[in-house]
Amino acid sequence: MANLELIVKAFVVSFALIGVSNVSYSQINEAPPVPYNGNYLYKYGISPKVFNLLLSPMYQEEVSFSADWNLSENFQNNVTSVNLQMDYDPYYEYGNQLFVIVRDENIYDYKSKRQIKRYVALQNEKFKNLKDFSLVNENSIQFLRQEGDSTILEFSLRKPLLPWKLKHIGSSTGRIYLLNNELQKISLNSVKQFKADGVSYSNYTSEVSFKGDRDLGYLFDQYHMSGSGTKQGEPYSYSETLDIISYQDKEKRILTSFEGGAQKTEQFNEQADTFSIQLERSLPFLGNAARKAGYELPQPWGVNLFNHFQKESYSMNAIVLNGVNLSDLVFEEGGSIADVDIGVTAAMGDVWILPFLNFSVLYGRIYGNTNVSLELNDEMKDILGWIGEPADALDFSVDVGGSIAGLGMTVAGGYKNLFGTVASQYVVQTAESAGTTVGAFVVTPLIGLRMPKFVNIMVGAQYQYTNNKVSGSFQLSGADNTFSLNLEPKTWNFMAGLQRDISNHWTGAFQIGMGNRKSSTLVIGYRF
Numbered sequence: 001m002a003n004l005e006l007i008v009k010a011f012v013v014s015f016a017l018i019g020v021s022n023v024s025y026s027q028i029n030e031a032p033p034v035p036y037n038g039n040y041l042y043k044y045g046i047s048p049k050v051f052n053l054l055l056s057p058m059y060q061e062e063v064s065f066s067a068d069w070n071l072s073e074n075f076q077n078n079v080t081s082v083n084l085q086m087d088y089d090p091y092y093e094y095g096n097q098l099f100v101i102v103r104d105e106n107i108y109d110y111k112s113k114r115q116i117k118r119y120v121a122l123q124n125e126k127f128k129n130l131k132d133f134s135l136v137n138e139n140s141i142q143f144l145r146q147e148g149d150s151t152i153l154e155f156s157l158r159k160p161l162l163p164w165k166l167k168h169i170g171s172s173t174g175r176i177y178l179l180n181n182e183l184q185k186i187s188l189n190s191v192k193q194f195k196a197d198g199v200s201y202s203n204y205t206s207e208v209s210f211k212g213d214r215d216l217g218y219l220f221d222q223y224h225m226s227g228s229g230t231k232q233g234e235p236y237s238y239s240e241t242l243d244i245i246s247y248q249d250k251e252k253r254i255l256t257s258f259e260g261g262a263q264k265t266e267q268f269n270e271q272a273d274t275f276s277i278q279l280e281r282s283l284p285f286l287g288n289a290a291r292k293a294g295y296e297l298p299q300p301w302g303v304n305l306f307n308h309f310q311k312e313s314y315s316m317n318a319i320v321l322n323g324v325n326l327s328d329l330v331f332e333e334g335g336s337i338a339d340v341d342i343g344v345t346a347a348m349g350d351v352w353i354l355p356f357l358n359f360s361v362l363y364g365r366i367y368g369n370t371n372v373s374l375e376l377n378d379e380m381k382d383i384l385g386w387i388g389e390p391a392d393a394l395d396f397s398v399d400v401g402g403s404i405a406g407l408g409m410t411v412a413g414g415y416k417n418l419f420g421t422v423a424s425q426y427v428v429q430t431a432e433s434a435g436t437t438v439g440a441f442v443v444t445p446l447i448g449l450r451m452p453k454f455v456n457i458m459v460g461a462q463y464q465y466t467n468n469k470v471s472g473s474f475q476l477s478g479a480d481n482t483f484s485l486n487l488e489p490k491t492w493n494f495m496a497g498l499q500r501d502i503s504n505h506w507t508g509a510f511q512i513g514m515g516n517r518k519s520s521t522l523v524i525g526y527r528f
Contacts, residue, residue, distance in 0.1 A: 031143035032151070040141045040153055045214025046176075046183050051136035051157070053208050053220050054174075054188060055166070057088070057242065058098070060219060063255065064089040066245040068262035074237045082107060086242070091250050102273040117277045133161050144175070151178040168194040183218050185209040193229070199236055201229040211244075211258050219247060219258050284352040295414075299505070299527035300352045306523040308344040312516070313337050318486030319374060335375030336393075338485065342368030344404055360408040366429055370398045372485070400431040417450040441465045444495060456499040462513060463491050490516035497521075 035042055052059040057067070069084040085101035102108075140156040152175060159170025169188070177184045190204035206225035212218040226239040244260030283300040284290075290297060316336045318325070346364020353359055374394040381392065406427030413420055425442045446460035466487065497511030505526055513519030 039138050040143070040176075041136075041138060044178055044181055044183065047217065048134040048136050048138060050183070050208075050210065050218055050220075051134070051155075051186065053223070054157075054186065054206065055135070057220060057223060058090070060090075062090075062249075063219065063258075064091065064248040064252075065219075067260075068241075068243040068245060070241045070243075072239045074235075075231060076234050085245075098277045099274060100277060102275075105273055113273075113275055117275065134158075135161055140173070141176070149180050150184075151181065152176070153178070168192065182213050183210050199227075199229055199231045199238075201227050203228045211260075216257060219255075220244065221258075221260055284354050284357075287352075287355055290355040295355065297355055298352065302350045302525055302527045304348045304350070304523055304525040306344075306346060306348065306521060308346075308519065308521045309342070310344075310513070310517065310519040311339070311341050312490065312518070313339050314487040314490075316374075316485050316487055318484075320484035322482055337373055338487065339371045339373075340368070340400070341371070342366055342400055346404060348408075350408075350410075356411055356413050358410040358412065360410070360425075361406070362408065362425075362427070363405045364403070365401075366404045366431075367401045370400050372396055372398065372483075398431070400429075402430040402432040404429050414450075418447070419450060419456075420447045421445070438466060446495065446497070448499075454500075458495075458497045458499065458511070460495045461492055462495050462517075462519075464517070465491060493517040493519070 032043070034040060040046075041048060049059070057065070065088050067086045067088075069086045071082045071084070073080050083103050085103065087099035087101070089099070135157050137156050137158045140154075142154050144152045144154045146152070154173050154175055156173050157170055159167065162170050169190070172188070172190070172192070174186060174188045176186055185207055187205070187207040189206075190201065193200060193202050194204075195201070204225070204227040207223070208220050209222045210218040211221045221244050223242040224240070226237070228235075228237040230236055243262035244258070245262045246260065247255040247258040249255060284297065287297055287300070314337065316338060319336060344364055344366050346362050348360050348362035350358050350360035372395065376393060404427055406425050408423060408425035410421055410423040412422075421444075423442075423444045423446075427440050427442065429438045429440065431438070441464070443463040444460060446458045448456055448458035450456050493513045493515040495511055495513050497509060499507065499509040501507050505528060507523075507525045507527065509521075509523040509525075511519075511521045511523075
């Protein structure tokens, strides 16, 4: 009876867990010359994209294909086999679509159709963002040896681009086989142990063979892999073969030059259950159309942790103490200031609803102090001098520790390596000890330059509008006092920052604010 876990492993193990050999060989033949300002890929007309097929056959986005899919697993001396058909269409409804034909419905004894669809879609989702990169390290390609009409090259992959499940293959090497200067296959063989999905693999081999030539290009004809090791302390082995039945172009025309030898099962056979698996997420809406137009989109969901520090001075034009307006009677007009020095630690969740529109929510803690200096007018200074307590100002400090919550919206766009964003937020700050609540509206327009191999740089400005009136209470000389201040904030300041993608999911950013308002912000985010 077929075991559905084989289907699950097809995307995790087959197209992800790839090891390669670093066995050293002597060069027994003279290496063929490399073109000036080129390498062996250019010499033999091989696109770097063919190496991405080592992760997933769905990276052949230019064509649709049907394939015969055979899986076999041996665990605790129990051998199970599954035969399926895979039909892949990258043009279906503006997004990748995978149709699976179940030839043996006994697999439903182990997993439901809904569980199959969800798992296969999620496994492909982990790697689909790599399709726009060249995973092969072109500088690593070297001549290995010549065997008659066959030429063998070696290569390695670009480790920084690989997701964490594939890091073990990043420092290994692979083999490229050519016959009469035409690409025949690419193979990878592990020599180091690694763990994946509860299996400790001691041996792993994968191989992709191709049809075509340097004029037509190369499409894969067969994918085969096998791995062995231990699972739960027991011997375990797994193998998979994907044989191409046929290829079709965008107009659904059969590419006869690439037809495979596998036999296609009739999709409407009463014993064959056909269902589709959407390989693109529903969010952001219109995201598939944007990707087809050539735009690179971030993962839709994000969680960010950030620390923000800010220092700003406010002048005041109205001062009320204990219910009495003392602005003109006691204090010098325009001479009083409030220095606000705060820090914020918060978490923010966000989601891209449209390719250019993001919504976010945040919650965190605010800490710091507001140092108030109320400058006395000349009349009040004279009075205090007569009674023997001279003073130029009334100074006190208010703790602004409390909570902060807010909602945000970001509009973004880009062209090639240039991008622009306008982020807006409304936040409510509650200073618990002072018994005061302040609302603020923040808008941050930025423009930037993407430098994928280094960092992204951003420059812009930030607008902050805070409630003019702030009220609360404080203690002075052992007595409780209430206050109400009418503030005159400085709304704009200059911003600059750096942002870098640490991995396929983790990002980091740092921003500073200069001018009328000094600030610094450090953000660590995870997108999924």
